[in-house]
Amino acid sequence: MQKLKLAIQKKGRLSEESIKLINECDISFPNSSGKLVTAAYDFPIEILFLRDDDIPDYVQDGVADIGIVGENVLVESNKKVDEVLKMGFGKCRLSLAVPRNMQYNSINDLANTSIATSYPRILQNYLDAKNVKADIHVISGSVEIAPSIGLATAICDIVSTGSTLLSNGLKEVEQIFQSEAILVKHKNLSTEKNEILNNLLFRLEAVKRAQKNKYILLNAPNESLPKIFDLLPGINAPTVQALSKQGWSSVHSVITQKDFWEKIQQLKEAGAEGILVMPIEKLIY
Ligand code: ATP
Ligand code: ZN
Numbered sequence: 001m002q003k004l005k006l007a008i009q010k011k012g013r014l015s016e017e018s019i020k021l022i023n024e025c026d027i028s029f030p031n032s033s034g035k036l037v038t039a040a041y042d043f044p045i046e047i048l049f050l051r052d053d054d055i056p057d058y059v060q061d062g063v064a065d066i067g068i069v070g071e072n073v074l075v076e077s078n079k080k081v082d083e084v085l086k087m088g089f090g091k092c093r094l095s096l097a098v099p100r101n102m103q104y105n106s107i108n109d110l111a112n113t114s115i116a117t118s119y120p121r122i123l124q125n126y127l128d129a130k131n132v133k134a135d136i137h138v139i140s141g142s143v144e145i146a147p148s149i150g151l152a153t154a155i156c157d158i159v160s161t162g163s164t165l166l167s168n169g170l171k172e173v174e175q176i177f178q179s180e181a182i183l184v185k186h187k188n189l190s191t192e193k194n195e196i197l198n199n200l201l202f203r204l205e206a207v208k209r210a211q212k213n214k215y216i217l218l219n220a221p222n223e224s225l226p227k228i229f230d231l232l233p234g235i236n237a238p239t240v241q242a243l244s245k246q247g248w249s250s251v252h253s254v255i256t257q258k259d260f261w262e263k264i265q266q267l268k269e270a271g272a273e274g275i276l277v278m279p280i281e282k283l284i285y
Contacts, residue, residue: 003044004196005066010049014181016131017089018068024281025203044196055184056081061206062186065193070180072158076121081184085201088208090181095159096120097170099147104271105171110134113153116146119177123156126176166205203282213254219277222247224271254280 005272019127021027027043027114039046048064055067067081070090074081096115098104107130114135117123125201127134137152144164146152156176159165167173183204185197220228225240232238238253255263264275 001037002190002192003046004193004194005046005048005063005065005202007048007050007055007058007067007069009052009055009068012052014052014068014070014090017087017181021087021089021204021207024207025200027200027203037267039062041198044274045200053077059077059184059186064186065189066172066183066185066197068181068183070179071182072119072122072177074182074184075177076119078121080187082187082196083182084174084185087181087183088211090179093175093244094122094156094177094179095172096154096156096174096176097144097159097165097172097179098154099212100169100171101166102153102169104217107132107174109129110154113155115156116143116152117156118143119156122177137232171281190272206282206284212257213280213283214257214260215278215280216255217250217274217278219248219250219274220270220272222249225249225251227270228267228272231263231270244246253284 006022007202008022025043027045029038029040029047035049037046037048048058050058050064052069052073054065055069056074056077058064059067059081065082068086069093070092073090074083091192094098096107097161098109100108103109111132111134114137115123116137116139118138120136120138123136130226137146139146143155143157145168146155148169156168158179159172161191162172189197193225216232229238232251232255233251238251241250241252243250264277267275
């Protein structure tokens with residue numbers, strides 16, 4: 001039987017979350033320490049541990065069938081692969097930053113300056129779209145020190161909290177690209193491999209959906225139920241069971257993580273008591 005080859009980052013910001021998500025799909029594999037490839041025990045998949053920059057290339061060439069990589073790296077690589085699923089982690093942005101004391105009103109202020117970056121393609125696309133000509137200076141690491149050593153006027157780099165910029169005397173002036181980890185696949189997978197991928201996607205989606213939702217149990221006097229039902233759409237409709245206490249019911253439902261605290265407050269105000277909230281492991285519609 002064929003195995004689907006999944007490339008993930010060997011060591012870095014995407015590694016831990018990638019492995020966690022695979023494990024949550026009930027796919028387990030031996031501790032990877034030092035190895036390049038390992039096979040899962042309980043699913044027809046092989047895991048390849050690579051540098052993130054190599055993943056688009058390997059998936060394009062079919063050395064790996066699928067891979068998890070940052071959209072920033074994928075777009076910059078310009079490799080031909082199919083995008084399958086946004087993973088919901090590894091979120092960051094590519095931004096332009098200039099020295100804190102520089103007057104900056106618009107991107108036009110960067111015309112005819114030099115900008116240091118490890119993302120020349122994404123930056124060039126952005127500058128072209130804004131009709132600004134600048135000299136792109138490609139450097140592979142420590143981009144944020146370029147202005148202070150006189151190498152460039154501005155930089156274009158990954159930002160998550162902005163603290164690195166701040167400590168280098170820079171300010172973020174334009175966000176040019178939003179990124180998160182994404183699952184990509186080789187353009188021509190065999191029927192058998194596609195089937196394994198579909199099984200994997202089914203599991204991944206169940207896990208991701210579960211992470212976005214909570215299971216909620218509460219007690220309420222029967223007269224409060226209509227109001228509570230309005231607040232709890234559930235997957236279909238909430239489950240209601242009579243309590244041994246006369247005139248009271250227990251309500252079970254699923255609510256989204258997004259407006260969670262607001263919902264809890266509203267439920268309390270509507271008369272809910274003894275609210276119990278539990279994580280969901282898998283959620284399949
Ligand atoms: P490798 O050794 O695999 O080449 P790397 O040093 O290039 O690793 P990491 O710093 O581990 O890469 O980042 C991997 C990816 O994580 C980035 O390409 C980006 O998509 C994402 N990411 C999320 N948040 C951040 C952040 N704050 N800084 C850098 N990358 C981030
Ligand atoms: Zn890298």
